[in-house]
Amino acid sequence: MELRSVEELMDLLYACRGAFDAPGLRSGRVDLHQHALRTAALLRRSRPADKELQVAGLVHAIGLLLRPGERAAHAxxxxxxxxxxxxxxxxxxxxGHAPATGLADDDLLRLRQAVEEALIAGFDGGVLEDWRxxxxxxxxRNSRLGAVD
Incomplete structure (x- = not known):
């Protein structure tokens, strides 16, 4: 599935509410909506100028909703x-956020750390509408860049 608008993406992110993933015994069940918001919030704190990294944190888990039961292919x-x-x-x-990819540049490491931290963090990640x-x-910006190519 290819998302064609921010509205489609927002709908999908809202659909993560109440959707749970069980990534392992260590962290138990995780609400994907809260996990996405917490991951993005952690990245906003650590890299306030890097909007692309923050958004990657926000959307990293949508594959779990798009293809339920295919955890290995979610990224x-x-x-x-x-x-x-x-x-x-x-x-x-x-x-690259899934450790199995083997990629390890600085941005990916920070994203992976935020994903892990958000699994156990108990803070309020805010509301999705704040990311619109x-x-x-x-x-x-991507649309303009694509038009130049």
Whole structure:
């Protein structure tokens, strides 16, 4: 599935409410909506200027909703879904966030740390609507860049 608008992405992110994933015995069941918001919030704190990294944290788990039961392919699925809307960098970060990919540059390490920290963090990650403007800006910038190619 390829997401074609910020509205489609927002709908999918809202659909993560009440969707649970059980990544392992260590962390138990995780609400994907809260996990996405916490991951993005952690990245906003540590890298306030890097909107693409923050958004990668926000959307990293949507593959679990797009292809339930295919945990091993969730990163690829999510990356493919957001590439045309949010760009290559966001898609690359999302694809690489799963440790099995073996990629380890600084941004991926920070994303992975935030994903792990958000699994156990008990803080309020805010509300999804607060991310709409950032998503719209990235989508608009990506659309302009795509038109130049």
């Amino acid at each position: 690829d699925c999510a990356a493919d879904a957001v590439r045309s809307l949010l760009g290559e960098r966001v898609a690359g970060l999302v694809r 403007t950032v998503l719209e800006l990235l989508a608009a």
